[in-house]
Amino acid sequence: MELKRTVKFEADRDPEFARWISHTVGGERIRHCLQCGLCSGKCPLSLYMDYTPRRLMHLSREGFKEEVLGSSSIWLCTACYACMVNCPKSINVTHLLYALKQRAIEERRYPRRFAIPVMARQFSDMVRGSGRITESWLILRVFLRTSIWRLLGMSGLGLKLLRTGRMPIKRERIQRRAEMEKLLDSVAATRKELAI
Amino acid sequence: MKYAYYPGCSLRGTGRAYEESLLAVFRALEVEVEEIDDWNCCGATTYMSVDELTSYALASRNLALAERDHSEIIAPCAACYLVLNKTQHYIRDYPDIKLVVTRALDAIGLKYHDKVRVRHPLDVLLNDVGPKAIAAKVKVPLNGLKIAPYYGCQIVRPYSTFDDQGDPTSMERLLEACGAKTVHYPLKTTCCGGSQKGTLPEVGLDLIHYLLSEAQKNGAEVITTVCPLCQFNLESFQKEAGDRHHPTAVPVLYFSQLLALALGAPADAIGLQRGFVPIGPVFANKEIAYA
Incomplete structure (x- = not known):
């Protein structure tokens, strides 16, 4: 039997994390949270979450980094914005969840072969290379890197999509592909310069 | 313009x-x-x-x-x-x-x-063209076809200014102008799970099933969507979601497919042949004589 302390101590807090979340773009209003719980009530995924949006707001502004970045809620959020448009204090809850997801990906806090970061990486690589997404190739690449078995399980659906002309094999590309690289390189340079 | x-x-x-x-x-x-x-x-x-x-x-x-x-x-x-x-x-x-x-x-x-x-096209069709102008051009009336209008999330939230964020009605007004009926569908802006079906499949399937079974329970003969991912989820995983809960059989179309059909476009030019849940029997049942 593993026994763990159930009450959080002041010493568990990470003040840097609390500062970061309240200065993130779109997240400035987190300090105004009343803990009313409307976000959790409106969230269609909260019933699957270990920490509901209301609890995440409070834990993150107090700096409980381990709990927050280890939470399943970060990966369950589908960005449906139900929390955000219903917040009485106009807190950008969805954008805060985005910020937490970015941070969790940066710090590699996810299980091995977890599909969400893999998908994000493949997606951005494809945009850099082609300027557009070809859904069939994206899905193929994600499953090759996460679960071959599930790819095989999807072959029936793949055939149906092919038959109905909804899965073109030809890659979609923009004509002026060099522009993508220049655009993305410029973003990286300005980001470095402004340290944002 | x-x-x-x-x-x-x-x-x-x-x-x-x-x-x-x-x-x-x-x-x-x-x-x-x-x-x-x-x-x-x-x-x-x-x-x-x-x-x-x-x-x-x-x-x-x-x-x-x-x-x-x-x-x-x-x-x-x-x-x-x-x-x-x-x-x-x-x-x-x-x-x-x-x-x-x-x-x-x-x-x-x-x-x-x-x-x-x-x-968004819903906004343009409703506010720049208008339901009256659309009704005047209907060639194939939708004969009271019962539709559950499903908006999903990102059209109405958080930035849309043309409709209500929780209870939008623009799709209803456009489809009713073509002779369709819309059913009560309180889940119309509840999330379909987005790419969740690919990443956390159990959760995705639950959400997909709630949307489908609610539409069927309220008498919908077809669900209309405004989002490619919603359409894909509700249609392609209907069988899988049904196996996990209980089976449903509701065709899922883009709202534009029904509008185009009513305005006289031929079925194979508006992608009706691309669906997985057959729509033909539903139209036959309603005596909708499309081209």
Whole structure:
């Protein structure tokens, strides 16, 4: 039997994390949270979450980094914005969840072969290379890197999509592909310069 | 006025029927559109979650390209619509983001002046064309076909200004102008799970099932959507969601497919043959004699 302390101590807090979340773009209003719980009530995924949006707001502004970045809620959020448009204090809850997801990906806090970061990486690589997404190739690449078995399980659906002309094999590309690289390189340079 | 048209990646893949039928509707109603020259991916929800700054730059290239010749963009895909709108808001609100975007566009010889308005086809059809003008052009009335109008999330939240965020009615008004009936559908803006079916399948299947069974329970003969991902989820995983809970059999169409059909477009030109749940029996039952 593993026994763990159930009450959080002041010493568990990470003040840097609390500062970061309240200065993130779109997240400035987190300090105004009343803990009313409307976000959790409106969230269609909260019933699957270990920490509901209301609890995440409070834990993150107090700096409980381990709990927050280890939470399943970060990966369950589908960005449906139900929390955000219903917040009485106009807190950008969805954008805060985005910020937490970015941070969790940066710090590699996810299980091995977890599909969400893999998908994000493949997606951005494809945009850099082609300027557009070809859904069939994206899905193929994600499953090759996460679960071959599930790819095989999807072959029936793949055939149906092919038959109905909804899965073109030809890659979609923009004509002026060099522009993508220049655009993305410029973003990286300005980001470095402004340290944002 | 000619609108700039931004199809986005999905309308060239799984959502082909959306583009085919929407362009047919525009032709029938004489809404002139011109595709944005060499448009790129908007970044969608996925890019936004790994690298927001870059996603604003990606979206702004499309805004800048459209702005050269047009004052309004039509963006049918829910993700594109949201991302373009969000980018406009963030460029206005955050000087740092504006600087990043301005420099990135400068690197490829473009400028963005914040003069272009991003609009959804529902908004254009309802407010620029109007239900009366549409009703006057109906050739194949939908004979009281019972529809559950499903909006999903990103069209109505958080930036839309043309309809209510929790209980929108624009799709109802357009479809009713074509002779359809809409059923009570309280889940109309509840999330379908997005790409959850691919990443956390059990959760995705639950959400898909709630939406389908609620529509069926309320007497819907068909569900109409405005988003390529919603359409794909509700249709392609209907069997799998049914195996997990209890079976449903509701065809899922784009709202534009029914509008195009009512306006006299032939079935194979608006992607009706691309569906997985057959729609033919439903139309036969309602004696809808489409071309």
